[in-house]
Every structure is written in structure tokens, then in C-alpha cells.
Amino acid sequence: MIESLFGYNLQSIKNEETKSKTPSPSKHVLEPKRLQNITILSKALNATAEHVCEALMQGKGLSLPQLEALVKMVPTKEEESKLFNYKGDINELGSAERFVRAMLDVPYAFQRVEGMLFRETFDDEVVHLRNSFSMLEEACKELRSSRLFLKLLEAVLKTGNRMNVGTIRGGARAFKLDALLKLADVKGTDGKTTLLHFVVQEIVRSEGIRVSDSIMGKISQRSKNRTEEEKEEDYKRMGLELVSGLSTELYNVKKTATIDLDVLASSVSNLSEGMKELQHLVEKELHKDERSINFVQCMKSFLNYADANLKELRGDEDRVLARVKEITEYFHGDVSKEDANPLRIFMIVRDFLGMLDNVCKELRKSKAPRSPNPLAMLPLDRS
Template identity: 50%
Template sequence: MSVPTRTHDDDDRPKLKPLHWDKVRASSDDRDMVWDRLKSNSFQLDEDTIDALFMNNPTAAPLPKKAAGVTQLRQEERILDRNKAHNIAILLRALNVTLEELSDALLNGNAECLGAELLETLVKMAPTKEEEHKLRNFTGELSKLGSAERFLKAVLDIPFAFKRVDAMLYQANFESEITYLRKSFQTLEAACDDLKGSRLFLKLLEAVLRTGNRMNVGTNRGEAKAFKLDTLLKLADIKGADGKTTVLHFVVQEIIRSEDEKSDRAAESHITNTAKDIQFRRHGLKVVSGLSSELGNVKKAATMDFDVLHGYVSKLETGLGTVSSVIQLEEQCTTKGSEKFFAEMRGFMKEAEQGIGRVRCEERKALERVNEITNYFHGNTAKEEAHPLRIFMVVRDFVSILDRVCREVGQQDRTPVGSFRVSATAVSRMLNVPGQHGRGAGSDEDS
């Protein structure tokens, strides 16, 4: 490998910033090396530019006129804003599609070929009307344009290119949005079924009603036939004399005892011992704790907002206008090969209208079911609800509190649950609820 000889002219050249590297020694045994394949004069270095850029004292010499001329030419041929052009150039590197593939997909209306993510990227590239006008009327050399400008100019050669992109993006997202809405409305109906069909939830309401009526004897709140489910959220706030046991703890213990008695009868044995009491207690606690999983659809429904879901359906209907407006441009399009695009859009339009119609029916049905279940529990007070799905939110929050109380009960000592039975007077005193000294408050009936 030949070594370039140093000439007298080298001493006259400006000193540049050094490039620190490890040189490779030439092989001494005639071994073939890549450097041997380099041809002299195959690459001409622009020495004026490199001298100006990397000179040790850059202020000593200005950039050569040639380099300055290139920069000036770039500025003269710029059409897009510098930041926008930079962002589009980044997006272009992310596109895994050739310009030819893109053109074919837009001409044929093949949204599946491009996909929603790529179409969303194209939407971000859409030029303003002024930029579009400049790009269409550019008559200079394309090589003088930046990569972003060249790409947009090529896309704009397709009639109504970005209106096609908008319509195809709507089409690409349509099925997933319809599926999401249908599943949401189905979840609401399932939540209504779970709430109405839960034996344990009904038993819990009965226990709360009986406990509350016993506590409210002699007051105008007594002898209630029903209560709003919001009451469930207050049970853990009313503490007894020990400062720990709440009304909800008491109710849970009573349901556990009830489940224990059922298990005792099922076992057809009247033998009482500590081991059996513990076993039954655990069984009852497991049953009560199971309410959380039993009302899984209710917890899902509580995270939804019916107004938002209604807005999604309306947005789908409005977006269909984008497709309709593009179809109306068919008469203005004289480009050969666009027939397939408009045929594809007309077919999709028909299917989309039917799909939105079905979702609207499911929306109305779900709302009717939600209103029915709210009336089922709250009667005439249901119309006072400001939020259509509030009943699910209340139950979800209560179940969360119930889970915590069940854990606390499970951590208590293993005293047989039968010994937990206390008199109604003791319950009233323990809870220290005002207004308990009226009729019947002095009796010693079991709660």
C-alpha cells in the first residue's frame, strides 16, 4: 500500500483540528487488505470547504464562496417552514413504505395496505393551502428542494391526496372503534344483570336494612322499607365504642354467621367444636369476599362515562361526512385509475352507516337497562341521579370498602363467630347513634 508523499504545498496549507485515530499498519506478508482496493483519484476532497470548517482558528478565514452559495440556494428554494420541514423529514424516515406503494394505495383506496398508524403520520404532514399552492406551482429543479418538499409535491400529484388520507384513516379506525363501543354497551348490560342477580348483594342489603332499622327504632328514620345505595358508603364511618368496629364490620360478621349456619345444616351434623367453627367462619368470610369478583362487570361499568360513549358514537357519525365529501369529488377527478378508490369508499360508506345504526340501537338498549336497574334499587329517586352510571360507581366504591373490612375481619382472632352475637341495645350503645332512646331502645332483643 503506497504512502502519499509530502509536498512543499503541504506546509502552506492552514492547520486543521486534529482527528485522533489509531492507524493500521500495512501488512508485511503481502496479505490482501481493503486499503489496497482503494483507487487513487476515486474521491475528490473539497479542500476549500474542509479548511474553512475545521481550521484551528475558524475566525481567520470565511467559508468559501462556493459553500456560501449552496446555503443561499437552499434558502431561496425553501417552501416549508424550517421546523415543519425538519419534522416531516423525521416522519419520512419512520415510514416503511415507498412512494410508489403509497401512491397505489391512495389511488385504490387500500387503507389496509397503509394502516392507521401510517395514515396518521401522513395527516401530520398535510401542507397548508399556501404551501400546497407553492408546491404545485414550483417549476424549478426538484433536486434543489428538500426531502420533505419533494415528498409532498409527489403526493400532491394524486388528486385530493390528503382528503383521501383523511377518509382512509377514518376507514382504518372504524372497525376498532365500533368494537370498543359495542363491548362497552355490552359491559353495561352485563353489569345490570350481575347487580340484579347477585344473591349475596341482596342478602347484604337485607342485613343493612335490618341493622339500620334496629338502630333507628323510635326515630323518624325507623321502619324503612328501602334505602339509597349511597348509604352503603357510610357504614364504615360509624364506629363503635371500641373505636374500631364499624357497622359494616357488624354486618359482615352477621352474614358470615348466616353462611356458617347454612354450612352447618348442609353438613347434617350438630357436633360443635372450635375446629368446625373456624372452618365455617372461613367459609362464610370467603363467600362475602367473593362479592368483589362477582360484581366484576359493575366495577368495569363504573369506570365509564355514558356521555363520553355517546360522544364517540356521534363522532363516528360526523366522521362519516368526511367519507361522503370525498365521494362527491369523483366527478372532478379525471385521473385514470381512481375509479377503484371511489368504488371502495362507496362500499365502505354503506357498511359504516349500517354499523353505526346497530351501535345506536345498542346504546339506547344499554341506557334503558341502566335506567331500569337504577329504578330497581332507588325507585322514584332514580330521576334525581345526575350521572347515568352513578349507581355502578357507588357499588364499586362500596365493594372496595367491603374488601378492606373482610381483610380486617380475617385478621382478627379465631374466636368462634357465634360468640359475636350481641344484643340490639349493645349495638346501639356501641355505635353511639343519637336518637336511640325512644320506643324499644331498652329491649334486649337480638339484632
């Protein structure tokens, strides 16, 4: 009886302690899911609302990860209205809502965030675009100046014309590069040797003889005592080394084939739009706000820098596009308006180089003597 009347009820004590430690429930004006996202982002900032607001007023003091997190916290018009029109005690709101509410006291707070983020990422974006334009320019130079690539094209044209003697396809003066991708489809009577194998074998031998005559033949007397079969092996070895190096020689051509020109163009356009938005914020919205003078001065300095860089970037873009058009017309004649991808020529060459590398690997493994094969006819463009 004494125990039941006067003994400690441990469970009730724990409940009382837990109850006393539990803060009064916060009031919320934002949707639960949205509130959860903002809470996570605000914790990731690792900064107080006071620090963030001061940084926004000054236009500096926030890192790239912090700015990226803040951009994701931009409230909708409805959310902004709810926070502004909240009549209760601000301290009763959750920490994330108090954070956003404090930011809204800064004029054009989230436009400032976007402007500061634009400035933070501007240089990296410009460097990326310049590198891409430089790669395109180098790819054009590589295609135009590669002696070995032109030799391969010449061999394809001569082989096709030789096969088509006496037909309407004979005597062609040129062909579109698309035909290069069909060379592996044209097979000889043995069912194995393709027209690509045949052309590569011819180039390998002619290049091997050229190197042998210009270097090996002059410095090595042993070749005089070698058999014809041994000489052929030497030609093959030296020629294969040269032809296999074409992929390295056209390195930028292959890399350019992965570029999306539309993405590059939109990136330049996006930079221009971002700069216009920041100019509007600085020169129109905050121009007469005395509290924002530090932000305005900070951003005006950046805008002058960005404007100069964008002018150079547009010049690079125009110059490179002209070079791409020029190289396409050099190999394909008049550029078709129907061709949606101006960089298609580089994609064709990249795929052809992949086929060429495979043939070279097969020829390295092959010990069989070289012999011509009767081959099917290659469709050529007489234009």
C-alpha cells in the same frame, strides 16, 4: 523554500474535497420547525412519493402506521398555497417538500388519507364499543340478580331500622346506595367496630349457617360432637368464603365503574361523523373524477359495511342506556336529573366492595368471638 512552494497543503485538499461533496443548498418554502417535522415523518413512512400517491389513487396499499404518519403531515392552506405557487425548479426543494408537493397532485389527497385511516381503525373501534356496551349490560344483570348483594342491602336496612326504633328515621322501607359508603364511618362504643363490620359479621354467620344446614350438616356427622365455639368458627369460615366472593360475582360492576359514558357516546358520534365525511368525499367530490374510480368503488364497498355496523351500534347504545336507567331506578327510585353521571351507581358499588373486601380480610385474621355492639344511628331515607 521548495517545500513551501511545491509541497501539498493537506488541509486545503480536504476543504476542496468536502466542498465538492457538499450538494448545493436546497431552497425551502416551509417554516424550519414544520419542515423538520415533515422530514422526520416522511422518513418514517419508508415509502416513495410515487408509491404513496398510487396507493391514494387506488384506496389501498398503505399500513396503519403509514396512514397515521401521513395524517400528521397535512399541510395548512397557507403551506399548500406556498408549495403550489412555487415558481422555481421543484428539484431544488428539500425532499420532504417535494414529497408533500407530489401528494398535492392527487385530488383530495389528505382527505383520502383520513378516509383510509378511518377504514383501517373502524373495526377495532367497533369491537371496543361493543365490548363496553356488553360489559355495561352484564353489570346491570349482576346487580339485579345477585342474591348475596340484596341480602347485604336487606341486612343494612334491618340493622338501621333496629337502631332507629322510636325515632323519625325508624321504619324505613328503603335507602339510597350512597349510604353504603357511610357504614364504615359509624362506629360502636368500643371505637373500633364499625356498622359495616357488624353487618358483615351478621351476614357471614347467617350465610355460614345456611351453607352448613344445606350441605355440611347433611354430609358430616362430626358436627354433632363439636362445641358451640367450633360450630361458630365453621359458620364464620364458610360464610366468609361466600361473602368474599361477592367481588368476583360483581366483576363487571367493578369494571363498569371505570367507564366514561360520555367518551363512549362521543366515540359512536365520531364514527358517524367520520362516515359522513368519507361519504361526502366519495359521493360528491370524487364522484365524477374518472381517475379516482378505483378509490370510489373501494370506499363504497366499505361504506355499506360501516353503515350496517353503525346502525347495530346505535341500537346497542340505546338498549344499554335503557338498562342502566332501569337498574338505577330499581335501586334509587326516580332517577334524579341532577345526577350528571348515569353510571354513578356502579361506582358506589365498586367502592363498597373494596370496603367489604377489607372487612373480610380483617375478620379472617380475627379469632375473637362474635358479639353485638351498641352502634350510633344510621341516617336512612324513608322514601
